[in-house]
Amino acid sequence: MCSPNAPRTWRNDVWEADHVQAPLRVDTDGDLVPPPYVTWFIDCATKAITGLAVTPGTPPRASVLAALRSAVLRNHPYGPVGGLPEQVHFDRGRDFLSRTVTTALTALDTDITVLPPYSPHLKGSIENLNHCVTRMLFAALPGHTPKKPQRRPDRRPQTAPPLSFEAFTGHLLAWAHWWNTEHQPAELHGTTPLEAWQADPTPLHDVPPADIWSFTLEDDGRTRTITSHGVRFRSRDYIADWMTGQTGLKVTVRFMPHHTHEIELCTPHGHHLDTAHLADQASDEQLATLRRTRTQRARHLRDEAKAAEQLRHTRFAPATEPVPPRRLDATTAAAAARELDQHQHQYTDLADLALPDLIPPAAPPADWAIPDALKARTRPSDPTEDSP
Structure with a gap:
């Protein structure tokens, strides 16, 4: 594994992959979306970032595929770092373990190592990268909110507006370029990841972009x-x-x-x-209206669920003797009838509106044995119904 004390290997021998959350919210079309995630790959031997993808909110398996595509390809706008890795190490994230991701890596003839849970020391290169980008980049961006509260929290109001998603992605790509071309990790003894990559004589194995597109x-x-x-x-x-x-x-x-x-x-x-x-794709205005409607409906349902939970909560009177428990839910008859009537009108089952007794069923055949009570609820038989 690529722990800090592991011996150096060669470029594209082992890659590590992971997600890291940026503890800040970004602006997307006027809405503050959940904190973005960065999905990226790092080469353990040279500490070079081979590829990355940014996703507003929780990253799906598509984020892993996009990052893998950018990591393997070395033509513009990717590269020069990249190529086919021999091994990829990642943890037990559901998106990394998805059938799509494992199939893509298998098609690229790459060995997959799924690390045991709670073992960040076994992927030290990517964990160190996550730590560095959090301390060196995310902490300096507007709207940064540390996950752990500070001893003396900064009570000054936030004057800078939140970053747009495009601006955040631009800052991240610029930082990744700085990491590869200017940063000098201690393990490389005075060289940058790109210099270590270019000085490594290990042959590279490239895949045509069309094949990468197909595999991902x-x-x-x-x-x-x-x-x-x-x-x-x-x-x-x-x-x-x-x-x-x-x-x-x-x-x-x-x-x-x-x-x-x-x-x-x-x-x-x-x-x-x-x-x-x-076909017939909704316009941007329709989608914006639909998102606002869904947000309002979700907020209304949350408020309604919270109110219903408070109404459902039951308190009991304390007892000093062995007596049955006494509920403290006294209410007026008018209030109870009003709430029951509101519930009946709001949550009426559609089956109750079917009126099954509006048209009585036809009489069963004479040789059927049925209770007399059911016979009385059937309509008289029509002689025309038995005619051929």
Whole structure:
């Protein structure tokens, strides 16, 4: 493992991967989104950051795939650090252990080492990188909120506006470039990660960008047909101009997880055709209104759940003798009737509105044995119903 005391190996021998949360909120289209996460890979031998991806909020497996793609590719705008690693070490995060990520690394002929839980010392390079970026970059950005409270908290008001997501990503990429080109880790004895990388004679193994694109996309394993409405995928239609005249063509779908705005279409043999986009996609104004509506509804449901929990809470009277417990939930009859009536009107089961007795069922056959009470609830038999 790449602990601080482990002997140095060679470039692309072992990579480590992890997420780190930036303890600050960023502005996205006027809304403060949850703290962003950075997903990145580091080469243990040279301490070079090979690739990274930034995600507002909790990173899904798509973040790992995007970071892996940027780490392996060495052409513009990536590189010069990169190539295929022999091993990748990461912890037991659900996104790193997903089938998509493990399939991509296996297709790249990379060995995967899943570290045991609660063992940050076994991935010392990436843990040190997380610590450095938190102390050296995140702490200096506007809106930084330390996870551990300070002994003497800074009570001065925050005058600087929060960073936009674009500005935060720019600061992070600039810091990663500084780390690779100017920073001199103690383990490298006066050289930068990029200098150590370039001085290493170990041959590099590059993968064509088209293959990387293919390996880092999911495939649901189904074959679909292009119709006049495009391609049906997950109850949605996807269309593109290049589909004109292609009706009846058999295709497979490859996609980036959670990127529902577009999909990639390939032939059943794996040849990439082109991109298809979501048909009848909602406008930006509609999406903004929908997000606001969902936020208001979530806030209303939280307030309602909190109020309902307070109403449900029961207090009991203290006892000094062995008597049954006495509830302290006395209320007026009018208040109880009002709350029950409100609950009935708000949460009426749709089955109660079906009026099952509006049209009585037909009489059963004469040879059926049923209770007399049920016979009285059936309608008289119609002679025409038995006629052929």
